[in-house]
Amino acid sequence: xxxxxxxxxxxxxxxxxxxxxxxxxxxxxxxxxxxxxxxxxxxxxxxxxxxxxxxxxxxxxxxxxxxxxxxxxxxxxxxxxxxxxxxxxxxxxxxxxxxxxxxxxxxxxxxxxxxxxxxxxxxxxxxxxxxxxxxxxxxxxxxxxxxxxxxxxxxxxxxxxxxxxxxxxxxxxxxxxxxxxxxxxxxxxxxxxxxxxxxxxxxxxxxxxxxxxxxxxxxxxxxxxxxxxxxxxxxxxxxx
Amino acid sequence: xxxxxxxxxxxxxxxxxxxxxxxxxxxxxxxxxxxxxxxxxxxxxxxxxxxxxxxxxxxxxxxxxxxxxxxxxxxxxxxxxxxxxxxxxxxxxxxxxxxxxxxxxxxxxxxxxxxxxxxxxxxxxxxxxxxxxxxxxxxxxxxxxxxxxxxxxxxxxxxxxxxxxxxxxxxxxxxxxxxxxxxxxxxxxxxxx
Numbered sequence: 001x002x003x004x005x006x007x008x009x010x011x012x013x014x015x016x017x018x019x020x021x022x023x024x025x026x027x028x029x030x031x032x033x034x035x036x037x038x039x040x041x042x043x044x045x046x047x048x049x050x051x052x053x054x055x056x057x058x059x060x061x062x063x064x065x066x067x068x069x070x071x072x073x074x075x076x077x078x079x080x081x082x083x084x085x086x087x088x089x090x091x092x093x094x095x096x097x098x099x100x101x102x103x104x105x106x107x108x109x110x111x112x113x114x115x116x117x118x119x120x121x122x123x124x125x126x127x128x129x130x131x132x133x134x135x136x137x138x139x140x141x142x143x144x145x146x147x148x149x150x151x152x153x154x155x156x157x158x159x160x161x162x163x164x165x166x167x168x169x170x171x172x173x174x175x176x177x178x179x180x181x182x183x184x185x186x187x188x189x190x191x192x193x194x195x196x197x198x199x200x201x202x203x204x205x206x207x208x209x210x211x212x213x214x215x216x217x218x219x220x221x222x223x224x225x226x227x228x229x230x231x232x233x234x235x236x237x238x239x240x
Numbered sequence: 241x242x243x244x245x246x247x248x249x250x251x252x253x254x255x256x257x258x259x260x261x262x263x264x265x266x267x268x269x270x271x272x273x274x275x276x277x278x279x280x281x282x283x284x285x286x287x288x289x290x291x292x293x294x295x296x297x298x299x300x301x302x303x304x305x306x307x308x309x310x311x312x313x314x315x316x317x318x319x320x321x322x323x324x325x326x327x328x329x330x331x332x333x334x335x336x337x338x339x340x341x342x343x344x345x346x347x348x349x350x351x352x353x354x355x356x357x358x359x360x361x362x363x364x365x366x367x368x369x370x371x372x373x374x375x376x377x378x379x380x381x382x383x384x385x386x387x388x389x390x391x392x393x394x395x396x397x398x399x400x401x402x403x404x405x406x407x408x409x410x411x412x413x414x415x416x417x418x419x420x421x422x423x424x425x426x427x428x429x430x431x432x433x
Contacts, residue, residue: 015252026301027302028306030423042358058273064272098263160255174252224249
């Protein structure tokens, strides 16, 4: 069976590849126009991840580190829905998450920042979305940190998210920022996106409705993956 | 159809230098999961098909290898079927590759079958610090030259030297080598899927 194609990717919704204020893009960004290709089965299929592979506690970064206690920092719930461009929920989508700890330090051999590691925090999580496309992680709010870009570059607090839809062509990696962070407009990684409205779509909102008293604050971040480009979905059983 | 209902896709951001923590934790020196998300090969020893080894090199505009990148592989089985519609044992069709200390990526896999009349190929997605949007590309095999003219990707590339950027080189029996150039005279063809 041949699959319906994906909606074309809108370049204005994404950062440009070559953005000199983000220095690493200078030597790594392709300069030739990409070859437009109607997706074939090779891009309209994709890996499927099952709940037998993902353990329930994998989404709880307060507990999944193997340490004895709780991580330092501000405990938060990061939650939202994954949907396609037609606002249809995407169930069973794998989300992988990684982040710095509350001090702004990553548990990674290449992170030389002097802020301390936290023995009770690894900084990775993963979850499958539910039937309604909903997901939630318990974690701590990451710290801002300096990085070697210009002489005084600081990343706004952010969490990395990787997403699989049903099609390999929907593959997406992004970063979520926190409403009100004054470092967001200063960051060249953010500003590689020209459209301020698109940037705003990467900002999680404080969500007091889901905050747990004396436990966690909550932040809401909805995610939109590419949709299919035909009206076939009206008879399809589920999102993509 | 009501196009005002179409939401814009969530913007991409670079995976950054610490992508291993979330995507390939062993590359960050941690082992958080009881079952990994992805293996380093899309196949197992029992998977039917012609087994092969592909050495991938990923080079920046100065010709330097990327030591902090990750390459995802997606491919069909030897009969041209993608998971989960495959009966091939130990076959997922999906793998994540990390570079070795020299910056090269090694893929152990099987030669995929023909998918919808396309020449056999591997589908690649490349992420790294400095890549603001993951890069889609493909790898074809040199012995399939007779099929390239009807392939929907290769047949759209007019200049032969650009087409060649998607075709691996043979390195003896069942071994191939492929260089991906992010920039420069030999820049690889990347796909807008």
